[in-house]
Amino acid sequence: MAPQGSQAELEFGGPLGAAALLLLLPATMFHLLLVARSGPARLLGPPPYLPELEELWSPWALLLCLTWLGLQAALYLLPARKVAEGQELKDKSRLRYPINGNPIYDFFLGRELNPRICSFDFKYFCELRPGLIGWVLINLALLMQEAELRGSPSLAMWLVNGFQLLYVGDALWHEEAVLTTMDIIHDGFGFMLAFGDLAWVPFTYSLQAQFLLYHPEPLGLPLASVICLINAVGYYIFRGANSQKNTFRKNPSDPRVADLETISTATGRRLLVSGWWGMVRHPNYLGDLIMALAWSLPCGVSHLLPYFYLLYFTALLVHREARDEQQCLQKYGLAWRAYCRRVPYRIVPYIY
Ligand SMILES: NC(=O)C1=CN([C@@H]2O[C@H](COP(=O)(O)OP(=O)(O)OC[C@H]3O[C@@H](n4cnc5c(N)ncnc54)[C@H](OP(=O)(O)O)[C@@H]3O)[C@@H](O)[C@H]2O)C=CC1
Ligand SMILES: CC(C)CCC[C@@H](C)[C@H]1CC=C2C3=C(CC[C@@]21C)[C@@]1(C)CC[C@H](O)C(C)(C)[C@@H]1CC3
DSSP states (O other), rough: OOOTTTTTOOOHHHHHHHHHHHHHHHHHHHHHHHTTTTSSSSSSSOOOOOOOHOOOOOOOHHHHHHHHHHHEEEEEEHHSOOOOOOOOTTTSOOOOOOSSSSHHHHHHHOSSSOOEOOOOOOOOHHHHHHHHHHHHHHHHHHHHHHHHHSSOOHHHHHHHHHHHHHHHHHHHHHHGGGGSHHHHOOOOSHHHHHHIIIIIHHHHHHHHHHHHHSSSOOOOOOHHHHHHHHHHHHHHHHHHHHHHHHHHHTTTTTTTTTTTTEEETTSOOOEEEEEGTOOOOOOOHHHHHHHHHHHHHHOOOSOOOGGHHHHHHHHHHHHHHHHHHHHHHHHHHHHHHHHHHOOOSSTTTTOO
């Protein structure tokens, strides 16, 4: 958080960057979906064809999306769900700044940190439910379509479905952990997260399954076993690092983290400097990127398209890590610099 009274740093290139992304992101997703359906599946270059306008509009598709959102909203409001404490702000309250000089930038990044109607939290709802669950539903539909088309799903399609179902299932199983992510703590709920949660995740993250439906990839058991091992290593690092930090944040005296070495900070919060967080400053990102590689490998190496997610995700996490570094430097000052000296690498040991 920028100190009170200072000019908050404009991110994503400020209004110009935000305006460019408002156009570029939907266009990129549209291009990817067209390329995935084309024979050449050539990621770089013009879209293979532009559909007629009537192909782009279906009242049934709109009804299906609204029904899906309504179903998820109804499930979200079920009284049985557990209520978890969110993250407190430093002075126990929430400061609000009327910022009206850059509407496009506000629209893109969002200004409301926790948009709610009664207990319905739009950002929290969108982060984990309609997009993420929709993602694995699309994958399943593509797997079933391949079974119809070729008699049975390919091993590559099974792997992609399985890996990504594990990832979404893990996110829902550790639902409470999302409360400590940057999106919930720091980012407003604007176009970036709304479009990201509801469109980008379900339709771009299912690219590998979409590619495999139109471009079957033979995959032998030995290579499939290696890819499963890569995904397992990635998941082990991802889950281990996230759970270690979240456990430490909830209870530093928890026996699972009590013996870890830490650095004290002026805020009273301590920073882990051993365990996963002594290897690099964002070990969870490393595990996530290794899994992203495992999701692309079943599609073979003949096309760049299935590796779009890995390329995009690397850029997203490198940018996200830089944003988080700035926030942590503002939060912890000298203690964070001491942490950086102790743990010099950001995401990949001895590389970055
Ligand atoms: N699939 C996808 O599209 C995406 C997935 N992700 C995944 O989401 C997960 C969460 O990532 P993200 O939301 O970026 O945030 P992180 O989970 O990486 O949390 C960053 C925060 O953790 C705390 N922290 C950092 N270092 C330490 C330390 N050494 N000791 C104790 N606390 C520390 C700081 O907050 P504080 O000190 O205030 O607690 C920091 O701001 C990651 O696994 C990432 O891979 C993220 C983005 C997109
Ligand atoms: C559209 C722009 C290019 C960028 C949009 C980024 C969003 C798609 C991501 C920002 C942070 C995310 C997280 C997850 C999904 C993608 C978005 C919304 C996450 C819910 C995936 C599952 C993980 O287990 C998680 C840790 C809960 C993730 C939290 C961050």
